[in-house]
Amino acid sequence: MTSLFTPAPLSLTTVLIANRGEIALRILRTVHALGLTAIAVHTDEDVDAPHVAAADRAVRLDSYLDVDGLIAAARAAGADALHPGYGFLSERPALARACEEAGIAFVGPSARAIETMGDKIAARAAVTARGVPVVPGLSAPGLDDAVLVAGAAEVGFPLLVKPAAGGGGKGMHVVESADALPAALAAARREAVGAFGDDTLFLERYVAAPRHLEVQILADAHGRALHLGERECSLQRRHQKVIEEAPSPDLTADQRERLGALALEVARSVDYVGAGTVEFLLDAASPDEPYFLEMNTRLQVEHAVTEEVTGTDLVAAQLRIADGQRLAARQEDVQVRGHALEARVYAEDPAAGFLPTGGTVLSLALPQSARVDHALATGMDVTSSYDPMLAKVITHAGTREAALTALDRALEQTHILGVRTNASFLRALLALPETRAGRVDTGLIERSLDRLAPASPGAAVWAVAAAVRWQEIAAARRSGIWQAPTGWRLGAQAPLVVRFAADGEAVEVALTGTPERAVAEVRSGSTAALSATAEHVVELHPGAVTVDGHRVPMTWATTAQAVWLGLPGGDHELAFHVPARRTGPGAAAPTLASPMPGIVTAVLAEGGSAVTAGDPVLVVEAMKMEHTLTAPSDGTVRLHVRRGDRVVRGQELAQVVTEETPLAAPSLQEVHP
Template structure:
């Protein structure tokens, strides 16, 4: 077995690999960029080495620097995790040339499966069914448009190299093809350095089902059952489970055998995943991921295996056990907790984790993460915070446990998809396993409801916390500066103006000789009490409600009944300086790179029209006009790297009035 292992990755997967390797007595070597100097994977490693600036292209994608560190540190193996260099055939070859074991498949297998077009041709030759489409070398726009017409709309444009939903665009009508092709090429070029694409028939209600395969260097290949990864947004997975539910025994067996045939076709070794599109009783090969998958924990939970341990054992030359594949027992479900805003098309968010408490871990609950309290989610890398996994004797029990685990999870400081995940795992259609890749879009009204007003208990909770802080801050000061609300006669009153996600709210708090009450928006008096000794609990009408919260400046984030609420204290006497100046100004929501500016000064634009495309955190963000207007100014150009808040486009009203509506 290896003595010293370098992990060429970061975050959650680096921590996860270390956990197994250190248990096996292997010395773990971490690498880190300037942005990750204080990261959790650096703290957990036995030693850690800097490899460059924050951008991945200058650090985690620099195979030459990573190999230099490996040689200097005496590593005898490199585990690439997933993403970055994990599916880079040239890096695998460089490791071999340096005499360092690459914990993964041979370079030839990576190369064969790295091109979707070439892998599909190989699968056809091996008798594995594929979706009808075009996988050829002619990449001219005109020829691709003709092939799309031949296949018939709707079609799916996919980047030939890579995966993860990058460079993937559905097209429903011929007039949209050129624009979507250009967008797919841009994403593919940015993500993989290769803008070639392929075309496939776009199935209407497909499921995304995959098979975990494992192969040793002695010629043995086995399957480790199925996973369903159909619940996705922007073609990226949100929820995964094992085994895939509601497959007939015959279809399940066909998937297992097709996956093994695919692995045999490329001389595969180590862990890999063969992905299929399933519709009804039909199954088509989609791609093979020549690495460990993000969703591997659900397979571990139902098989009792440690897949990283077996990756290391196979890479060291050991054979797979004769009794494999083990049976799948029970069911497991995983969700990905992201720093993103479902209310704005799952736009990535950045900031500091003011508080992050996962559920208690046990034999049935697992949390894989690479962050902790006070860590920052930066614009440089994928915004995943953690994976939360639950197992049960059956699917229903696994979902119940996952719902409870999400209810126990607290996260403050930035926008996340936690409330969305809570709604997802409890949705009746999820419980009924009505799964396909359109699940989120079909149930968007329930999963992503419009913002709603904060309930009275939340507003009362804010008032209690804010006034308690004012009084604490004033403790020990002169009597004239303290904010204790003393009145010689009558009730002490404090008026707070709060803005929730919908509108301005008026909260009048009265202290009648220690008995508190709140009047919300001129409604009836609401008796309140509070216990701040163990976090905030508000007692409203005799019922105690826990209100987990964080307070930063004049903004408080509270959770009530599984929903998060952000409330802002409004100063009625503050000047409104600068507001008119920013009317119509479209600025960057997060740092990124300008891909395209689609308008010119003087252009008339309609509400909802995309005026620019920004690339940030591996995602293309479309900046759209909030109202009809005329382009008055453009503050950036294609290729510019811009910071959050930078002007992109400023619109003037179409009628020449002073400001946009």
């Protein structure tokens, strides 16, 4: 790692890490590398979490958002520094202020800098005063709807309604015409109050499909500031970054120099101290004039790509700055070498609109050829309580092409069985010609969803899953063939039949031979990826499978509901077919199943009330996302949950019963086999 400081011992001795998961472990590694003591904090849910086990000591909290609790924990542990990580309280001025009052070094900027940059209206005013261009718009404190409506014509349509507080796309609305503006303002105020407790709004000109660039800066308490180059963060969906890289693949030397200079002016506008990220929008119509978007007054999720290309440990730099040390390097000393990319592996289902998922990690395989920042362990539960990011896979190579190839290979080797992830989606995104060529913008993913849709499992995948199931059954009945269902009978062997669910219908696989070398006939299947009849010979080996003579690496795990396969083409959750629940002769009551694990936050229809198809019935919230379940048909609601209940993905939350299908006791049929 490159040192930007004159080598000197730290006066800090003990760092409390006010975060969890992969970022807590990332900070902890550097704390230990510097010879310091690391203190973890945890809630009851995280008492056995990896970051707790890795720390020197740990302190229990009621909540990661409890400022007083964190200060008390730091005092109790004898910590002389507190690192906030990212998320949670990292951009709350109250935490920085509380650390200052307690005499604890806050590993971040001043409360004043956080406060200014946390208010987008104040931030625009501060940077404009330093000559930094911002997206044209209408912004001032306390603008009411009448003023915003009156000023909209000058901004121009389409425009963007934005909350002054918060981020992550919440409360943002694209407005195409003046007629649509009043309703958008009302919705944005409601959402902003709910998310941030502040309904202050402003307007910006809408820049369609811009590029999103950001610059990493470091500033010490003695007036010296440096930037460490830019990152390209344009590959996003719903304002959430997916793949980042450094440096940007498509900037001229002059554009790169201007971007860095503007970022340092932003830092100077608030006398910034610490590590920070200045974000810009680049309009294709004026690529030489970047617009200031915001400043993140903390470490960024994607900081790893900057570390890889500059050889700088950013957490170590944060700690040295918090210790009062001076930056010794000059701007020309900062060198960018090669290219780095990062892919965020999320617990989400791209095929279901990127809804959050969850579950238990049944089997875990991560690449050895790449840097992987994570806090995963086999047997851990991935819940809906926190952000859905599970891991960051980072590659670094001499060229962008080599780094892209390495990242694709690393994702191919990433298997988190038991939790649906976006790993296959990420590989498809990397394979897009636009991505390979570096022609990216924030709208690329939305425009390319049809090209990024996951393929249905082929017949060979169903055959392998059925063979895994047969081997499991065989292992469970070693005490004798008469103690469990078998394919044996007098005369010829009967096939063992395994039925899987595919788009609401059954795929049937008939197995003959032996569990060690099965002949699997896919006898039915309604999906386009399956032929009416397909036969494969499957042999299972430790860590691999041979299909029709071709051996490929594979990991697998099973549950009572599904077989999980980790193949080079991606992870597959192959659920067993469950016959429909019947409520009357030949009829099944339409059900509302939870699309994600989470909490029922609202019940919008009373039990026993009449609803029309499309009426909202329940709201489920998970990992910062709400999903409204609507009535699938006309009928009467039968509720199975209450507000506040925690639910799992696929759980039946309600039924809609019609007069033709009166509610009756369910006929439960055993999953076959």
